[in-house]
Amino acid sequence: MKKAIKHTISLLVSNKPGVLTRVALVFARRGFNIDSLVVSKAQTPAFSRMNIEATGDERTLSLMMAQLNRLVDVIRAVDHAGEDVVQRELALFKIKCTPRTRTEILQMADTFRGQTVDMGDDTVTLQITGKSTKIEAFHTMMKPFEIMELVRTGKVLMSRGRESTA
Amino acid sequence: MIRKMKTAAELMLDVLHQSGVSHVFGIPGGNSIPIYDALTHHPLQLILTRHEQGATHMADGFARTSGKPSVVCVTSGPGATNTLTGILTAMMDSIPMLIITGQSITPNIGLDAFQEADVMGMSFPVVKHSYRVSDPQDISRIIREALHIATTGRPGPVLVDIPKDVSAAMVNVDIECEQDLPGYQAAPEINIGELELAANLINAAHRPVILSGHGVILSDASKALMEVVEKMRIPVTTTLLGKGGFPDTHELCLGLPGMHGTAYANKALCESDLIVSIGARWDDRITGIPEKFCTNARKIHFDIDPVEIGKIIPVDCAVIGDARMALEELIAYLKPGELKSWNNRIRSWKRSFPLKYRKEGKLRAQHIIEELSKLAGPEAVVCTDVGQHQMWAAQFVKTDKGKNWISSGGAGTMGFGLPSAIGAQLARPDATIYAIVGDGSFQMTFCELATATINKLPIKIILMNNRYLGMVRQWQHLFYDNRFTGVDLVGNPDFIKLASAYNIKGFRVKRSSDVRKTLKAAIDWNDGPCLIEAVVEQHDNVFPMVPAGATLEEMIIEPPKRPRVVS
Structure with a gap:
């Protein structure tokens, strides 16, 4: 193989x-x-x-x-x-929450420098930006909660310094 | 100011004509009528074919024998899809060809309109590039770009899809048309460092072999190759498509390598310490299992297409660029070595393992082909179909010039022989064109007999009739315990009557003793095309043979006593 x-x-x-x-x-x-x-x-x-x-x-x-x-x-x-290139991805997580779990979720998002982009009675939508590994790490953290939807943009990248990307 | 206006179709034909195109092959249909209308009084010569596949192979044969691009023009839908086999054939063998397809009017595209087909989408994997013309003002630029892409670098087919409303639209003939191809590099610059490395490897080799491919012919490198060979005394084996790039009659020519190659070509490759591939792509019909291919030899690869480097065989040195330019540069770095014993070795293989067949008893295809080659001489242009007769022709026809051997290699397209010979005759009106075809292949495109007749093309069609799909029958015989399935062509027509229905003179030969006499009569026939039907031994097989998945060392030189069975 x-x-x-x-x-x-x-x-x-x-x-x-x-x-x-x-x-x-x-x-x-x-x-x-x-x-x-x-x-x-x-x-x-x-x-x-x-x-x-x-x-x-x-x-x-x-x-x-x-x-x-x-x-x-x-x-x-x-x-x-x-x-070693500059690499970024953006992800939106829609998480089901109760008044009790919401604070916990928001705290975690804060640790990942996430942004709250939408909030409903029993949902919270978070935006996480960074390397794909960071998004995966946040994904793991959210697994105990109910992830209703996850949308990722896919990776964008740029070479460092004067190096041309493509 | 009065602007000069023409239809986009007329302007397109003008651009083609100015660019050196002389013939257009095809059949009209609803969505290509504006183009055919423009052909009415145009200096471009229309060759009306009987099937679109025939049109593509004619254009292909025209390009292979003249080195010039040619044009296929068909309608949308089935007209366009019928060209796909011919486009694949041209793509696999690097043939410059322009395919112009009519298309439904712009507002109808994507709506399943009558005779609409997404020919762009279907042809993506088999074209070098393709265009859909959406603005009629772009026609001139697009046609110039398409011809440029088709003919430069590694040549290939380019498709241009033109909606009917676009081809019929009026355009200003003086539009500026700057080519805009930022992503296209025709031929990379040759790296002198790699060239020196190649020269050092060649100078140091004791048992080198040159593997000369189609690239030598496409880049007109035959003369440069000959200089290298004469200086260094390196034996040359020519691939199926490279045949003629180095003369078959030269003492250092080993003929065809690989699956049905000569024993001496394969033995030379197996024992070599250096293989220099020039414009050849280590095709699986030559290399078999890449990991086991001539492991003791170092390898140099000259190729214009960077994709081919390391694709099949890892190489020690790669020179990317035009073969002729590379060889012309290379020669200055070469120092003749002592290859006398290697040359002697090869000479003794040639003596011990010649190509052979039985001349007594039933008529053999090899006999006709060898005799034909003797009568026609090494300057003859030979077009073949695909199958056993093709391999025998590759073995027994002596070709001394590039562009004189026309055969579908990569795609192995049955039905290629007759239409490619028609294209060849139109490209080279003064040459004698021989089409060697099999009864199976011939029946795939024989409707083009009409095209040969109406254009009074004096093609000599040599039809090897063994009433079998012989190559498949050979495999079933050797490897599938004689289980013949789907290979018996029972119900073949009377080919002489068939020819006569098209007003074509027919000759039939059944006995070995009549071969020479019949061929001479056919060669002397000077009233349009003629067909020579050779009723040959039904159960003959092509040897030598390297079974699929075996190495060159496992070549079977002569028919085995008992057939092998695939376990």
């Missing part, structure tokens, strides 16, 4: 219809599941940025990176596995 590693890939692509399909097909053809995917406009409107997280063995992934870079609509694709 080949060793599976988590890869974080950033791409600078043309902002055109169909580009996402072309990129996704490179992963699908080798049976790679995309763990998370973020697409948004880049600083110039002609381009978009993509951040993709996928798990798989090194050799297949390096072939896939070459295949991504071969796509005409991909300006650049870079794998940041093992690199």
Whole structure:
């Protein structure tokens, strides 16, 4: 069994219809599941940025990176596995609560520098921002309570200093 | 100011014509009528085919024999989906091709309109790139970009999908059309450090072999390769698509390697200490199990496509870039070594393990092919279909020039032979074009006989009729204990009558003693296409053979006494 590693890939692509399909097909053809995917406009409107997280063995992934870079609509694709990059994710947690548990939940959110974005009779909605590991840690803390919904944006990242991201 | 206006379709044809395109292959339909309307009085020559798959293979054969891109133009829906096999064929073999598909009018796209198909979505995995034209003003830029992408770097098919309202729209002919391809690099610069490393490995090798592929032909590197070979005395094996890139008749040519390669090519690879792959991609029909492929040899890989480096076989040195430029640079770094004993070794293998077949008894396909090659000479252009006859042709046809051997390699598309020969004849009107086809393959696209007849193309079709899907039958015989399933082509038509229905002259040969006489008569036939049906031994098998999943060392040189059974 080949060793599976988590890869974080950033791409600078043309902002055109169909580009996402072309990129996704490179992963699908080798049976790679995309763990998370973020697409948004880049600083110039002609381009978009993509951040993709996928798990798989090194050799297949390096072939896939070459295949991504071969796509005409991909300006650049870079794998940041093992690199120290600035990485952020945002998550919204909707937790069921009683007047008794609400304080406890809010205290925990405070520890994680979370924000309360909504509150109802028996729910509280929290926003947690940070590295994906932090969101996972908060997720663990919330498990004893009833998590009604959890929405995560997926990872965005940027290279440090003058290094270009993709 | 009066602006000069044309339909987007007319402007598109003008751009194609200015770019050196001469022929358009296809069949019209509702959503491509504006394009066909523009063809009415246009200098581009329309070749009306009988099926869209035929159109793609004709364009393919045209491109392979001329080195120039050619254009397929079909309608939406089934017209477009019928091209997918041909697009895959072109993609696998790196053929420059432009496929223009009509599409439903813009407001109807996505609404399951009549003859609507998401051909962009369907073709993503088999094109080098594709476009949907949504603004008619973009047509000129898109067609130029599409041709640029199709023909540069590693060539490949590019699809342009044009809604009917877009092709019919009026556009200003003088629109500026800057190419806008920030993500496309045609050919990477050659890294001199890697080139020196390659030269050092070659200079130090005692038993080197060059594996010459399609890239040598696509980049016109034959002359540079010959200089390298003559200087260094390195033997060359040419892949199925690389055939002709180095002359078959050269004393250092080993012919085809791999599954049905020559024994001496495979033995040379197995015993080599260095394999230099130039424009070849370590195809599984050559390498078998990559982990066990020629483990004692170091490997150098010259390729224009970075994706191919390390894809199948880990290499010791990779030179990324155009093969001809790389070889022209390389030669200065090369120092001839002492390869006399290696060359002698190869010569003795060639003597001990020649390609052979039985000339007595029933007529053999190999016999026809060898005789044809002798009569036609090494300058002949040979197009093949896919199957046993293709492998025998690869073994016994002597090809001395690139672009003279046309065969579907990567995709192995049955039905390729006849239409590719039609494209080849249109590209090279003065050459004699031979299409070697099998009875199975031929029946997949024989409707194009009409296209050959109406265009008076003097193609010589040599049909190997063994009334079987022979290659599958061979596998069932060797590895599935003779359980023949789905391979008996009972009910084949009378091929001579079939040819005559299309007004094509037919010849039939059944006996070995008649081979030469019949072929000569066919070669002398000068009134349009002709078909030579060779009724050949039904149960013949292609040897040598490396079974799937085995290593080159396990090659079976001669037919086994008892068939192997897959456990």
